[in-house]
Amino acid sequence: MKKIFTAFLIAVCFNTTTMAQKTRTVRLRIIQTSDVHGAFFPYDFINRRPMKGSMARVATYVDSLRAEYGKNLLLLDNGDILQGQPTCYYCNYVKPEMENVAAKVVNYMQYDVETIGNHDVETGHAVYDKWIKEVKCPMLGANVIDVQTGLPYLHPYTILERDGVKIAVVGMLTPAIPNWLHEYLWKGLRFDDMVASARYWVDYIQKNERPHVIIGLFHSGRDGGIQTDEYMENTSIQIAKEVPGFDLVLYGHDHTQRQEIITADNGSIVVCLDPSCDARLVGDVQIEVTMRGNKAIEKQMCGEVVDISNLPVNSDFMDYFQIDVDSVKAFVNRKIGTFKQTIYTRDSYFGSSAFCDFIHNLQLKVTGADISFNAPLTFNASIQAGDVHVSDLFNLYKYENQIYVMSLTGEEIRKHLEMSYSLWVNTMTSPDDHIMLLNGDAKSDKQRNGFKNLVFNFDSAAGIDYVVDVTKPHGEKVKIFGMSNGEPFYPEKRYRVAMNSYRGNGGGELLTKGAGIPQKELQTRILYMSEKDQRYYLMKEIEEGGILDPKPNNNWHFVPTEWAEPALKRDRQIIFGK
Numbered sequence: 001m002k003k004i005f006t007a008f009l010i011a012v013c014f015n016t017t018t019m020a021q022k023t024r025t026v027r028l029r030i031i032q033t034s035d036v037h038g039a040f041f042p043y044d045f046i047n048r049r050p051m052k053g054s055m056a057r058v059a060t061y062v063d064s065l066r067a068e069y070g071k072n073l074l075l076l077d078n079g080d081i082l083q084g085q086p087t088c089y090y091c092n093y094v095k096p097e098m099e100n101v102a103a104k105v106v107n108y109m110q111y112d113v114e115t116i117g118n119h120d121v122e123t124g125h126a127v128y129d130k131w132i133k134e135v136k137c138p139m140l141g142a143n144v145i146d147v148q149t150g151l152p153y154l155h156p157y158t159i160l161e162r163d164g165v166k167i168a169v170v171g172m173l174t175p176a177i178p179n180w181l182h183e184y185l186w187k188g189l190r191f192d193d194m195v196a197s198a199r200y201w202v203d204y205i206q207k208n209e210r211p212h213v214i215i216g217l218f219h220s221g222r223d224g225g226i227q228t229d230e231y232m233e234n235t236s237i238q239i240a241k242e243v244p245g246f247d248l249v250l251y252g253h254d255h256t257q258r259q260e261i262i263t264a265d266n267g268s269i270v271v272c273l274d275p276s277c278d279a280r281l282v283g284d285v286q287i288e289v290t291m292r293g294n295k296a297i298e299k300q301m302c303g304e305v306v307d308i309s310n311l312p313v314n315s316d317f318m319d320y321f322q323i324d325v326d327s328v329k330a331f332v333n334r335k336i337g338t339f340k341q342t343i344y345t346r347d348s349y350f351g352s353s354a355f356c357d358f359i360h361n362l363q364l365k366v367t368g369a370d371i372s373f374n375a376p377l378t379f380n381a382s383i384q385a386g387d388v389h390v391s392d393l394f395n396l397y398k399y400e401n402q403i404y405v406m407s408l409t410g411e412e413i414r415k416h417l418e419m420s421y422s423l424w425v426n427t428m429t430s431p432d433d434h435i436m437l438l439n440g441d442a443k444s445d446k447q448r449n450g451f452k453n454l455v456f457n458f459d460s461a462a463g464i465d466y467v468v469d470v471t472k473p474h475g476e477k478v479k480i481f482g483m484s485n486g487e488p489f490y491p492e493k494r495y496r497v498a499m500n501s502y503r504g505n506g507g508g509e510l511l512t513k514g515a516g517i518p519q520k521e522l523q524t525r526i527l528y529m530s531e532k533d534q535r536y537y538l539m540k541e542i543e544e545g546g547i548l549d550p551k552p553n554n555n556w557h558f559v560p561t562e563w564a565e566p567a568l569k570r571d572r573q574i575i576f577g578k
Contacts, residue, residue: 032283034252037084053280079117140171221254360462419514
């Protein structure tokens, strides 16, 4: 992390136009957070220990700059703030009547602008509509459209004026929501293509507002991700290049620290920053605008991603929120059961694991399904032997997904698994090859952690017995022998398959690109939707069981063994160390 940060600390700057007589210079400072995911306090409520970063340290950094810049410091957030730590779950679902701490933090820190994120939408209308009303700054979403009015559901942009300088901030959300979330969570809304929306609103703003600086505040990653005929998931850099008018693009969603200068197609320069996630880094931009009357004749910008993870904690911030901290601690510290042995997420990448199979088996038990799909949602977590607390459930299951049961044919099940393992497993041509698909450049990517692809899309299955042949090409790796109860498995037969709602709605594209089911058909395949989230059922299972001893099902493994076992050992050490 230190080497990566050193490389990213080099400031990116540009200077435009020429100096003129009788001018004045206005200095602005822009601070951006993104994908905070409930990291409000310097305490990890999941693992019950101190935590680096957090908004308590961002507050220290911001206060130090406000002492210099005063009202000319602008504080912006990119969304995905309503999910992550138990604080969010507590406010969203356990005590929904209280003012949401996510709103209290935004208001206390005097944010100037907020953009909504996909995980904010995932909480459902009741939660995010209440949060939007509680937040005192403009909530942006230019491409989040009310289908009844055809107008933006949120503010498309806002204008901030400082010492005669007009700053326009345009906010947008990745339009890939329908690929992840059931429509009832965003009923009455649609999510338009970001590039087209950016063109429309920048043109509108330039004609009607005539700002001196235009900032894009996008909950959308750099590039790549889901692509359909209607939209692309990650378009921040495309917008910077193709939509003239932006001076600064502040983005997030992909949890990857980045800073760069983009030369747009029209020759203009755009500073682009992504401060990753969990309030350990911030985007920091210094702007000097030289004004002659009401006209900006020169703009200078320097932007960098700054590590604030070890700054002192803001004591005033902590005093203000102490009652909230104590309430959440009381919630997460409640004992719900006991595990006889420690279970580890990391085991899930290398074969059938007690961690992943515990969730598989719960899904099968709750739903009565024939087969279960599940992936490790946290890269490297564990539930330690001994007392299990409410906090541990957020390691066991990171997101507030529901459980679905869907109708899939045997062949669709095989193809789903084929795509999953193609994201995860190499095709070995010699015993010395890697068995995992690795990418050393993705070590700092919090969604890949050194793998080539997103680790939360590495589905395995329970209810069937199968092997994964690492010498076979992608599409031919998975061989299913039969049902785990001894019954035969038929490619043409329809099976009831349990999975989380993210996967069932199309997340990861394993059902669409993998199994070959059209996106629009997925809703018709749903046979069952759980009333509550997955974590609720896990809690009930542990409470009812009391003392549990999770074991791997051992219903699948990698072959040929003589190649796979040494390769698994080598790659495990590369990924996780000794």
